[in-house]
Amino acid sequence: MADVDWEALRLAAVDAMAHAYCPYSNFQVGVAGLTTDGRVFAGCNVENAAYGVGLCAECGMVSALQLGGGGRLAAVYCVGHDGKALMPCGRCRQLLWEHGGADCLLMTPEGVLPMSAVLPQAFGPDNLTRVATSEGPSGHG
Ligand code: THU
Secondary structure, three states, rough: OOOOOHHHHHHHHHHHHHHEEEOOOOOEEEEEEEOOOOOOOOEEEEEOOOOOHHHHOOOOOOOOHHHOOOEEEEEEEEEEEOOOOOOOOOOHHHHHHHHHHOOOOEEOOEEEEEHHHHHOOOOHHHOOOOOOHHOOOOOOO
């Protein structure tokens, strides 16, 4: 997708970041994703007194995507408090892989990269499909 307005996506992520609930880390994160059909969804991190159940910004973004009708992510911009590109954590790269796949573009501190570059040899939906079709539902081989 050559026509991504990266600055508009960054600004949407910065707007979302302003809503972060992060009293424990004081580390605000915002993210915005553009779908292949031109919609934009955003999210911010939402922490919890039980630290381990805090939600990353990407969790909110993919939930908003699904609630908004679903679809495929074409481009994602995640930002930290300084409004600059922030690399999604490992778990969130997996979330982006599920909803955008190998060709989804991600803004990184090193420029735009496809998900295949930031989550190489990813586990994903295809792995499950292959087992289901080759072995059938019982799947014990
Ligand atoms: N965080 C995100 O929201 N997304 C990421 O990809 C990295 C980390 C949040 C989680 C936590 O609220 C804060 O950043 C510090 O780790």
